[in-house]
Amino acid sequence: MRSGLLIGGERITTEDVFEVLDPATGEPIAQVADATVAQGLAALDSVSAAAPAWAAVPSRERAEILRRAFDAVLGRREEFARLISAEMGKPLAEARAEVDYGAEFLRWYSEEAARPAGEYRRSPDGGSRLLVSRRPIGPCLLITPWNFPLAMATRKIAAALAAGCTAIVKPAPQTPLTTIKFAELLLEAGVPAGVLNVVTTLDAAGVCGALLADGRIRKLSFTGSTAVGRLLIAQCGRHVVRPSMELGGNAPFIVDADADLERAVDGAMVAKMRNMGEACTAANRFLVHRSVAEEFSTLLAQRMAALAVGPGLESASQVGPVIDEAAREKLTGLVDDAVAQGAQIRTGGKPISGPGTFFEPTVLTGVVAGARMFSEEIFGPVAGITPFDDLDEAVRVANATEYGLVAYLYSGNVERALRTAEQLDFGMVGINRALVSNAAAPFGGIKQSGLGREGGREGINDYLDLQYVALDA
Structure with a gap:
């Protein structure tokens, strides 16, 4: 089995590949494309070009796509469970539970997508009206861990797409196959080409560093170690990229x-x-x-x-x-x-x-x-x-x-x-x-365990900017 990158709705092969191993046997089960910095930037070109049109899609249409994806994931529950078990090692019963859990983020954010929050206020001095609305933050970089290869992908991707953001997903090299399959399912469910790209690489520091340094990424969501999270937060500072961090625990x-x-x-x-x-x-x-x-x-x-x-x-x-x-x-x-x-x-x-x-x-x-x-x-x-x-x-x-x-x-x-x-x-x-x-609760920590929340009503807000309009009245 050989998997390529997913850029602009197309499978892209690379000269270099890496193996995905079954931890139960130590034997390879697939070869996966090993992206270069240039290919990562090509994915950024793709999501940047797709961003205005996706942000303009009515929230009800985005909601219906996510609902179709929810139904499709559950319809292929056993297929996803066996793939998770093969590349990550967890027992099938737990892998099936992960599929159910991961699918819930698609259902939850299909509902949240159609309920954008906003406010209409009267200025205390009576001289104007204050309109407060939310708008998509822009292209996102989503970095997912190996331990829940479907649920961590759905938790981030569903919120980003529901908000009207485009995204590049960089899965962990130990478990990229589930994320690739899920991204393909989203295309089948109606996500337009270019809205979601998948970049697999062993050079995470080089590729992700180049994406954050480019200036077009506006949001980073990372799940992983606190040590890596600290480095990424520092990289976000240069272009004031909004970070969400789900880091270590004790x-x-x-x-x-x-x-x-x-x-x-x-x-x-x-x-x-x-x-x-x-x-x-x-x-x-x-x-x-x-x-x-x-x-x-x-x-x-x-x-x-x-x-x-x-x-x-x-x-x-x-x-x-x-x-x-x-x-x-x-x-x-x-x-x-x-x-x-x-x-x-x-x-x-x-x-x-x-x-x-x-x-x-x-x-x-x-x-x-x-x-x-x-x-x-x-x-x-x-x-x-x-x-x-x-x-x-x-x-x-x-x-x-x-x-x-x-x-x-x-x-x-x-x-x-x-x-x-x-x-x-x-x-x-x-x-x-x-x-x-x-999926209905805000997941996240304090202190060195992270920034922001995923899931719940709060989870979509990290992918939205506030805009205030002053109306003379």
Whole structure:
């Protein structure tokens, strides 16, 4: 299988290509075009030329295109799920769930597209009328990660198209195939040629740097590491490009003394093991009240040890491989470091030999604050548990991080839980709930976890400029 760039509605081949590997086997499954800076700029020419006409398309027409795309994605659910599983490694059940989740952004923004916000006000001095409207910001650069290759693409693309913006999508080189297939589906659904282009490349810094330096890109949306996000924000400064950043996380999962432990363990399995832990929202630090820490640890270890590990395309698999060998080596290093500082392995703890990049589902207890896994994003099937003595202490520990994406809190007292949530320095908080992602909700963090929001009513606003008109009256 060989895939090219998508520029101006045409598939463009390149002299250079790179391989996409199946992480369950290490074997190549496709060759993908490796774009040069010149080809990236050709994509920018395309979206810039298409921008005025697309911005002028009535919002109802844009909405109908996105609704057709929603129906088409669900109609090809199994096809997308198998492709996601093959290039990313997640079990088919999770890949199907990603398809459903990703499609929801198409439905949501098909509805939001037809409801542009505006205001008519009378000036306080009575001398004029104030009209406030929103208009498309212009050509966008959308950079998506490898861990949710469909959902992260739909979340950005649907909002941009609904707003009337054109866009270049640069998918992660580990998982470009799903994004390419989705872009082709959008063309079939009626998105005009040139409105959405896909550029695949191993030279992300060179290509994206040239696009941002050109001056025609007006909006950047990036999901990835905080380190890369900081560099991109700096590059946006030269031409005052509006950045949206969904960056790293270090999510605390707090279990208070009066929590329903069975429910908390169910939540822990979701918050930790969704996508094999390879998610920015994954629970990173399990802070458990000392009075229930041993029982919680035993229950969680039992549940983790019972998970079936195997290639994602195998129907019995519950845990697939991590994305690559570097990710697996990082997990080994995090576990070894925690153990060296006194943590105890309750289950798992090491890589699984054989083809593919598999790692045992792992639970450690007695993880100290100085351990690397306490401050670094784990991004894998490893759960470290740290006891606390009172809820105020747990909040202080939870907030002691540069990140602020999501926190989870399990408590038997809703009033106390709400008060505690207000003290947590995170953009999202799940109370007795471990899945916060929802197309209808504003997704995003504070501090070093990002800028802006995706999803919800708020998500489209990052793709719109405000315009105020003063009318003499």
